[in-house]
Amino acid sequence: MKTLYLKNSSGWSPLQRGFPVVLFALPLLLLIASSTNGVIISEGLLRNVSTRLAVLTGENVLIVGFTVAESQPVLVRALGPTLTNFGVTGALADPTISLYNSTGGLIATNDDCKDTNQAAIGGTGKTPPNDKESAILSSLSPGNYTAIVSGKNNTTGVGLVEAYGVEPPGVENLISNVSSRGFVGTESNVMIGGVIGDHTPSAQIIVRALGPTLTQFGINNALANPTLELHDGNGNLLAFNDNWQDTNQTAIQATGFAPPNSNESAILAVINVGASITAIVRGKDNTTGVALFDVYLY
Numbered sequence: 001m002k003t004l005y006l007k008n009s010s011g012w013s014p015l016q017r018g019f020p021v022v023l024f025a026l027p028l029l030l031l032i033a034s035s036t037n038g039v040i041i042s043e044g045l046l047r048n049v050s051t052r053l054a055v056l057t058g059e060n061v062l063i064v065g066f067t068v069a070e071s072q073p074v075l076v077r078a079l080g081p082t083l084t085n086f087g088v089t090g091a092l093a094d095p096t097i098s099l100y101n102s103t104g105g106l107i108a109t110n111d112d113c114k115d116t117n118q119a120a121i122g123g124t125g126k127t128p129p130n131d132k133e134s135a136i137l138s139s140l141s142p143g144n145y146t147a148i149v150s151g152k153n154n155t156t157g158v159g160l161v162e163a164y165g166v167e168p169p170g171v172e173n174l175i176s177n178v179s180s181r182g183f184v185g186t187e188s189n190v191m192i193g194g195v196i197g198d199h200t201p202s203a204q205i206i207v208r209a210l211g212p213t214l215t216q217f218g219i220n221n222a223l224a225n226p227t228l229e230l231h232d233g234n235g236n237l238l239a240f241n242d243n244w245q246d247t248n249q250t251a252i253q254a255t256g257f258a259p260p261n262s263n264e265s266a267i268l269a270v271i272n273v274g275a276s277i278t279a280i281v282r283g284k285d286n287t288t289g290v291a292l293f294d295v296y297l298y
């Protein structure tokens, strides 16, 4: 059994069984294989992060975690109907979003983006295109945060969750790692994550897809055997990985972020400023289940 460490405002601490926010905090865990390499990500990396996948109910809701490196406003939003414009069938008709801090405290919740703070959200230029979509603008101090996207009244469908740093002039960026957990289905319901580099001149990242490890945290229908693809901004395939030991095993271990289970996936990549990388998590042979997608600087 791996020891899991949670990075919070007081530094790294081993996750205790029964930790009250384990479900919410799960995506924020840096799943490191040993206690010797508690890599603390001190510099920002990602200008924004996004994840799209089917939003179901119960343990299958879409959860995204991210770390804020510097105090600044952050916009998180959940899109559903807009995805229809991009050929997604079965989009979530009416998303809701809730934002939590690292101790599981609710910071804010939003159903429809024009319910609250409409002018300030508009000022970011990121108001969701559809009024049923959700947005929270909040000034966040350094730490770990979790956003949970659900369908209103337990409805389901494909949703997209995004987190943006709203950068005051002269301030470098904010989000230094991201992870997303949700149900991985097939076809348009595979998990899709996006990252945009904001690091000079480029950053080395490790992108992972975890499945079996989640069973240790009470997830019953974890994805047994994930695969991971990375695509560039033009949709070209950059890399594919089924099981992380297939390729670059030594280098992956050296990052301290080797997936705990041999069926899980990891890819090392370099992301340049302004470049985008899209990650697609699938179940091998079209299997389905709950997976965790995450990205770390190393």
Ligand SMILES: [Ca+2]
Pocket (backbone or CB within 6 Å): 094, 095, 096, 110, 111, 112, 113, 131, 132, 133, 134, 152
């Ligand atoms: Ca809504």
Ligand SMILES: [Ca+2]
Pocket (backbone or CB within 6 Å): 225, 226, 227, 241, 242, 243, 262, 263, 264, 265, 284
């Ligand atoms: Ca695999």
